[in-house]
Amino acid sequence: MARRKKIYEGKAKILYEGPEPGTIVQYFKDDATAFNAQKKDVIEGKGVLNNRLSEFFMNGLNGIGVPTHFIRRLNMREQLCRACEIIPLEVVVRNYAAGSLSKRLGLEEGMPLPRPIVEYYYKDDKLGDPMVTEEHIAAFNWASQQDMDDILALALRVNDFLSGVMMAVGIKLVDFKIEIGRVYEGDFQRLVVADEISPDSCRLWDVETGQKLDKDVFRRDLGSLTDAYTEVARRLGIMPKASTNVTKPTLIN
């Protein structure tokens, strides 16, 4: 069998050409990076967990009519997705102050925000993903006004869905980042949630203890990242038998 074509290798995933036109395969690596890749490590099992978790969230979104790129999971580390033209923005939704918002505005981490705040960052590693406003987005033509309306609506729907799902298992959704892709269907185009939704791209805090269950565990050296992600998966009922003594995911294919 011929080796399939690698389209792109990023910090956390590899994209391969999919089996049919208009599809891609996302391969989830174990690599963890933070602070624009200044901090790096390999966290055994992270890719397997994120593949499963992203599948779970994307499936849930598809199920309530929020369009995503996700088609189906292929194996432990790979999922089949629709190929998109990625809008070069990181769309961040915040429910509680944390991270760069706390730093910028001097807000205590964990302070509830009066309403969800949506922020846009220009996706460019060389520039360190700078924050931009809708003025920049319109002026540089990264997205149209119609796109921006759709992106805001998608972001808020994802926020409502994810907040509810997480709250049901005793986890507070502090904030998250999504990427949006454009797909073409004949003469039409529409926007879908693309990339991944996982503890790499969310801040998740235990409601009772405030324990961090997301990539901040890696960023701030707070313990085992796989333990944190496994706990999220276990609470969501994703990892089979994880409630018994499974310390790390085992590869079965």
Ligand SMILES: Nc1ncnc2c1ncn2[C@@H]1O[C@H](COP(=O)(O)OP(=O)(O)O)[C@@H](O)[C@H]1O
């Ligand atoms: N459905 C899709 N079609 C095309 N590109 C995608 C799709 N989903 C995600 N991507 C892109 O693939 C890359 C995923 O790999 P990742 O390791 O996260 O890269 P990066 O280091 O750029 O964040 C990202 O650049 C993301 O924008």
Ligand SMILES: [Mg+2]
């Ligand atoms: Mg990425």
